[in-house]
Amino acid sequence: MSTADTYQAFADREARDVSPTYHRLSRAVARDPELLALLDTLPEAKRQPNLLFGVVRLRGGPVADPAAFRDHVLAHWPDIAAQMRVRATQTNEAGRCAVLLPVLAALPQPLALLEVGASAGLCLYPDRFGYRYGDRRVGDGEPVLDCALAGTAPPDRRPEVVWRAGLDVHPLDVTDPADLAWLDALIWPEHTHRRDRLRAAAAVAAADPPLLVRGDLVDDLPALAARAPAGATLVVFHSSVLYQVPAARRAAFTALVRTLPGHWLANEDPAVLPHAAMPAPPDGGFHNVLALDGRPLAWTRGHGQAATWFG
Structure with missing residues (x-):
């Protein structure tokens, strides 16, 4: 192109x-x-x-x-x-946790979360944020993430997370003003609500920093995954990350992640991570596909504002 x-x-x-x-x-x-x-x-x-x-x-x-x-x-x-x-596009949109939550809440608890392409790790706190699915509220944390959910019922709980780690070629630190300024610059100009959400999520991460490791999504993933505690369900996940990875490395990553214990949760552009026999997206806007262990489940909007379940 x-x-x-x-x-x-x-x-x-x-x-x-x-x-x-x-x-x-x-x-x-x-x-x-x-x-x-x-x-x-x-x-x-x-x-x-x-x-x-x-x-x-x-x-x-x-x-x-x-x-x-x-x-x-x-x-x-x-x-x-x-x-x-x-620099790289490291949009750390905490709102995407709202489309991950129905899957994370349904997995065997507790969870050990490992995010690939974690940026500052703001999506590693799905258990701390509050959620609003229409008139259904889940959790009482801040920020409150709004999501229009169709095709499935909202979850009735947040997950229990006992370990959270992120892997990134250049991890960001929300306590560093320069890193926070870059995260702010990546939010689109009109999106004041996302800017407020960034600051609220950054406060959560600053109060209880995740383990963020500088490394490659293929070479360094197994060693970090091995650090997850025994007795917790490992969930390796990523959201709007793989478009920045060359095709050969994407293929190596998807082959590798399938060999790890636990589960693989992906939220990616279907042009980048394709799936067979996909239904049409719900409207003409841009959508990612949420998939668990390679099985597509839902169309999701890019900033977590909506999800339409089909799987």
Whole structure:
């Protein structure tokens, strides 16, 4: 896929009706030969819209007006390119716990959670957050995560978690202002509720830090999984991570994770982690697929705001 196609697809699949700002911006970049030529000087994995827009926001650049954005990128390209080369999209959306919860609550308790691509580890606290599925409230923690759930009943409890660990090539620390600023910059401009949610979830993680290990999802996963306590159900999970992993490494990871004890819970774009015999998604918006041990269960929205069960 060309860079222009990538930005147009992001506008059409992910940003439309979710972020008018990024929808306009992505379409403008997709039609701008000069910006596309600059982006094409970067490695393919570093050209993605969320990374560009996040870096511009982190450095104080404008995103509301495509013309002002263009002028800023052209004027500051060396700095922007340098940042894009060393950073990765590490959106740590705690809201995704709301679509994981029905599965996590149904597994044999207690759980040992191991998140691949954990960023700052905010999704390692499904037992601490509160949830609202329509008029059904589960748990009394903060933040409260809202999710429109269809096709299955809301869970009646939160899981019991006795161990939580994360694996990431560059773990983030929510107590570091620079790392928290990067997480904030990755939240889309209009999403004030997600920004509030980030700070509430960060407070939970700061009060009881998870074990975060710098490492590779293939080379270092078995050793970290072996540290899970006996008597707990190991759950290796990931959400919107594998699109950043080259295809060969994705294949190596999915082969490896199937050999580990416990369960494998994936919440990924079906174009990246495909499944056979999938029903159509519920509407035209972008959806991930939630799958347990390779079996697809539900369509989920990217920030955990909705899930439609079919499995």
